[in-house]
Amino acid sequence: MANWQCVKQCGACCHLDPAERPDLKEYLSPAELEKYLSMVGEDGWCVNFDHTSRECRIYANRPRFCRVELETFQDMYGIEPEELNEFAIDCCRQQIEGVYGDRSLEILRFDKAVGL
Structure with a gap:
C-alpha cells in the first residue's frame, strides 16, 4: 500500500497561482485567503x-493551509482519517504533474517515495 510523504526539494505545492486554484474560497477562511494571496x-x-x-524559508512557521495534517484536511476538505493518505497522494500527484509534468523527475521521485 502506498503511504504519503513529502519529498524534499520538490516544492510543487509552493506554486500557488490562484488562477490554477479557483476554489480557494471554498476551503480557506477569509483571513487565510488573504494570507494565501499575500x-x-x-x-x-x-x-x-x-x-x-527548493525548500520553504518559513517551514517551521508555515500557515495551516500549507500543512498535510489530519486535522487541517478534515476541516478544509471534510476528509475522514482513513481517506487522508489516498487524498494527500492524489493532491500531490495532481500538483506535481501540473507544475513539472507527468514524466518529470519530481513525479518519479514522489511515486517511488510513496510506493507507487
Missing part, C-alpha cells in the same frame, strides 16, 4: 519558496 509572488510561486534550495 504569499503569491509575481511568478505564481510562494514568496517563501527558495528556488535554489
